Amino acid sequence: MGALTLSNVTKSFGTTDVIKGVDLQVEDGEFCVFVGPSGCGKSTLLRMIAGLEDCTGGEIAIDGKRVNEVAPAKRELAMVFQSYALYPHLTVRDNMGLALKQAGVSKPDITKATDRAADMLSLGPLLDRRPAELSGGQRQRVAIGRAIVRTPKLFLFDEPLSNLDAALRVATRIEIARLHRDLAATMIYVTHDQIEAMTLADRIVVLRAGRVEQVGAPMELYNDPANTFVAGFIGSPQMNFLKAGALGMRSDTMGVRPEHLALSREAGQMPGTVSHVEKLGGETLVYVNAEAQGLLTVRLFGEHNFNVGEAVHITPDASRAFHFDANGQRLR
C-alpha cells in the first residue's frame, strides 16, 4: 500500500510563497511524475512528501493517515536523489544493506533483501566493489537498490538521471520502468526532462509557480492540453503558437505542433524564410521566419534539403490545431 493524498498543501519560505495550494491524489501503485520549469516547486513538493520540509498549510496523507507530524524515517518511503550519496568506504552490498542494519534487521534477512535488489538491478557481480570502482550509472543503480531493499510504501525520485550521459539515461530510465512493473510500488518522480515524464508516467502533474496547471496521462496532456502553458511544455520540439486573427480564425492563438506544419517551396498559407536547419537523422527540423508569425518550427520526417535563406511557405493542418483565448485557456 502506498496511496498519497495532498490536500491544499502550501509552503512559504519567509514571505515567499513557493507552493500555493496543491491538491493531488496518487493511487497505490501509480507512477506519478512532477514536471515544470525550473523553480516551479517540484523538488520542494517532493521534499515535503518525504518530510524533509514542513508544510506551511494543508495536509499530506499516506494511505489515508496524516503524516505532517511524522518524521521522515517513519514515513516508510525511500528517496533517490540526483547525487547518489553512497558511502565511499562501504561496498555495494553494505551500502545497500546499511538502512536495514541500522533498523536492526537480522544478517540473513539483509543478505536476502540485498541479493534480491542486486538481482533486479543486475548488480550481482558488483556487490563487493566500492563506489569509486563503479561508473556513474552503476552508482545510481546502487542508490536505487538501496531504496528497494527497504520495501518502502512510496518511492520518491528527484531527477535521478540528470548526472548520467545520454545512453545511460535511456538504459536507467528503462530499468526504472521495469522496476515499477516488477515492484508494483507507488513512485513519485521529479524531472524537467519531458521524455522521462512521457515515457515513465501513468500520470503527469504539470506545475507552474507552485500551482498545478493540469494532471493527466501523458497522451492526454499531449492531445488535450488545458492551456498554452501545458501545450507548450508537453511535446518536443515545442508547439508553435500562431496569431490566429492573422489567419482568419476567431480564437486568439492557434497552437500547432511542429509535425503538423507542412513546408513547401511552391505555395502555402504563410510565406517565410528558412533561418536554420537541424538534421537529426530520422527527422529534420526546419526553423522558418514566418514574417508576422515570428519563428516557427517545422518537423519533417526523414532527410530534407532546405537551405538557410530559402523562401518557403507553411500550411498548418487545421484539423490538428488547438485554439486558445486571450488568457491562454483552451477553446474546445
Ligand SMILES: Nc1ncnc2c1ncn2[C@@H]1O[C@H](COP(=O)(O)OP(=O)(O)OP(=O)(O)O)[C@@H](O)[C@H]1O
Ligand atoms: N530553503 C529555501 N529557502 C528559500 N527559498 C527556497 C528554498 N528552497 C527552495 N526555495 C525556492 O523555492 C522555489 C522552488 O524551488 P524548487 O527547488 O522546489 O524548484 P524546482 O521546480 O525543483 O526547480 P529545479 O527544476 O530548478 O530544481 C524556488 O524559487 C527556490 O528559490
